[in-house]
Amino acid sequence: MTHATIPEFAILGHPNEGKSTLVSTLTEDDTVRVSPFPGETTVCRTYTVTLDDKPLIRFMDTPGFQAPRKTLAWFQTYTGPPEKIIEAFLAEHEGEKTFADECELLGPVAKGAGIIYVADGSRPVRQNDLAEMEILRLTGLPRMAVINCKGVDEKHLASWRTEFRKTFNAVRLFNAHNATLKDRLDLLAALITVDPEWEPALTHVVTALNNEWGHRLRRSVDAMTDLFHFALTHTVSSALGDEGKKGETEKKLASRFQEALRKKEFQTRETIRRTFRHSLFDVEMPEGSVLQQDLFDKRTFKLLGLTQKQLATAAATCGGAAGAAIDLATAGHSLGLFTVLGSIGGAASAFLGERRIAKAKVSGIPIGGQELTLGPCRNLQVLFVLLDRILLYFRLITSRSHGKRDEAALTVEETALLNDSVSRHLTAPEKKAFQDLFKATGKQDTAATEKALEEIRTLIFTHINSQ
Numbered sequence: 001m002t003h004a005t006i007p008e009f010a011i012l013g014h015p016n017e018g019k020s021t022l023v024s025t026l027t028e029d030d031t032v033r034v035s036p037f038p039g040e041t042t043v044c045r046t047y048t049v050t051l052d053d054k055p056l057i058r059f060m061d062t063p064g065f066q067a068p069r070k071t072l073a074w075f076q077t078y079t080g081p082p083e084k085i086i087e088a089f090l091a092e093h094e095g096e097k098t099f100a101d102e103c104e105l106l107g108p109v110a111k112g113a114g115i116i117y118v119a120d121g122s123r124p125v126r127q128n129d130l131a132e133m134e135i136l137r138l139t140g141l142p143r144m145a146v147i148n149c150k151g152v153d154e155k156h157l158a159s160w161r162t163e164f165r166k167t168f169n170a171v172r173l174f175n176a177h178n179a180t181l182k183d184r185l186d187l188l189a190a191l192i193t194v195d196p197e198w199e200p201a202l203t204h205v206v207t208a209l210n211n212e213w214g215h216r217l218r219r220s221v222d223a224m225t226d227l228f229h230f231a232l233t234h235t236v237s238s239a240l241g242d243e244g245k246k247g248e249t250e251k252k253l254a255s256r257f258q259e260a261l262r263k264k265e266f267q268t269r270e271t272i273r274r275t276f277r278h279s280l281f282d283v284e285m286p287e288g289s290v291l292q293q294d295l296f297d298k299r300t301f302k303l304l305g306l307t308q309k310q311l312a313t314a315a316a317t318c319g320g321a322a323g324a325a326i327d328l329a330t331a332g333h334s335l336g337l338f339t340v341l342g343s344i345g346g347a348a349s350a351f352l353g354e355r356r357i358a359k360a361k362v363s364g365i366p367i368g369g370q371e372l373t374l375g376p377c378r379n380l381q382v383l384f385v386l387l388d389r390i391l392l393y394f395r396l397i398t399s400r401s402h403g404k405r406d407e408a409a410l411t412v413e414e415t416a417l418l419n420d421s422v423s424r425h426l427t428a429p430e431k432k433a434f435q436d437l438f439k440a441t442g443k444q445d446t447a448a449t450e451k452a453l454e455e456i457r458t459l460i461f462t463h464i465n466s467q
């Protein structure tokens with residue numbers, strides 16, 4: 001590593017051990033090519049972590065060793081100055097087919113990059129691995145070994161550790177598929193122990209990434225609260241030409257309202273996805289996922305939000321809107337909240353609340369006729385369903401490392417997360433913040449609305465920050 005510049009590390013190892021996966025996870029770059037077939041990476045590529053357009057740290061993805069034993073044989077017979085060993089190897093073998101991959105992968109190391117060696121700890125240690133470790137020892141450069149277990153078998157871990165301790169300055173277990181931010185920061189911090197000279201630069205990187213994570217959480221919380229506010233304040237209007245067509249117009253307005261809320265929810269997800277630098281995520285979302293499910297699907301409302309009992313209690317304190325919410329809580333259960341949606345006139349009433357639709361405003365008299373306005377939404381459960389869905393999406397995004405590209409794992413994660421509905425576990429004061437928002441928006445009380453939003457921001461931040 002050139003100490004005057006930013007830290008640089010080359011990720012080395014045997015083919016198919018997860019080098020590119022590790023690079024992708026560490027740099028949060030899902031354009032890094034990962035493949036189940038060995039030999040995917042054939043040339044070195046540098047990936048830079050940037051913050052505010054400034055480079056912070058670089059990782060070089062490299063092809064795997066192809067001829068480790070022949071390379072080791074050369075290294076063992078080398079008699080020149082020890083610090084020139086890589087240069088000498090490259091000078092002698094550049095352009096030779098047998099050593100093409102070794103020349104390519106040692107290139108960044110020759111230029112001063114620190115070494116991170118990756119091996120799959122769920123398989124046994126082989127002779128080729130020992131040869132690769134010995135080559136790296138003979139370079140005399142500071143190096144860390146990362147055990148990235150692709151499988152669940154742990155019986156080989158002890159022998160990997162033993163071998164690594166002989167030839168590496170530090171050994172870390174790191175799962176490139178499941179690594180959290182904390183795991184990533186711990187790995188970077190551990191690199192300091194490999195070479196204390198890296199300390200100032202790496203400490204700066206760890207601090208900067210930590211701060212950046214806080215910014216991301218805040219950006220996400222703002223987007224979420226904006227969604228809740230929208231859900232409770234948005235209205236849709238349409239000119240009502242003919243009184244007789246009121247039912248039809250209401251139905252159209254209800255569907256326009258739903259569309260607007262779906263769009264807003266989608267935009268909120270996009271903000272979160274971009275904030276956490278995921279570009280491939282949605283492509284892989286599995287069929288049948290509650291996140292793929294329409295927001296207004298019956299199943300969504302069954303899986304998420306408060307229980308019927310909790311909803312009845314929560315709605316009871318919500319003043320004028322309580323009746324509507326309780327009607328929905330009890331009747332909604334037997335009739336099916338969204339069966340009603342299908343029927344003319346019932347559409348708006350089921351979703352927006354009976355009371356509100358009874359008063360569906362005939363407001364103003366614009367040129368050309370009356371105007372019918374629908375909304376805002378007075379269904380408390382919508383708020384909790386939105387909360388659960390967006391937090392579920394948030395957890396999926398933030399618990400998913402960039403190097404992981406397979407769908408099966410995502411489904412499993414999501415099922416596990418779904419057993420843990422957030423709104424059903426809110427404490428009474430936490431629930432109250434949402435009820436306050438509901439009441440304040442109902443009264444169009446701006447100050448009370450802002451106060452409730454601020455409380456919600458704080459509680460969501462605390463929640464996601466402790467995950």
Ligand SMILES: Nc1nc2c(ncn2[C@@H]2O[C@H](COP(=O)(O)OP(=O)(O)OP(=O)(O)O)[C@@H](O)[C@H]2O)c(=O)[nH]1
Nearest residue numbers: 015016017018019020021035036038039040041064
């Ligand atoms: N289950 C699991 N699979 C992993 C993990 N890391 C990598 N893989 C899988 O292992 C395969 C190889 O991963 P790559 O990152 O492409 O491996 P590589 O070392 O860059 O391979 P080459 O470029 O061929 O040298 C891919 O199918 C990855 O999804 C892990 O931590 N867990």
Ligand SMILES: [Mg+2]
Nearest residue numbers: 019020040041
């Ligand atoms: Mg690769």
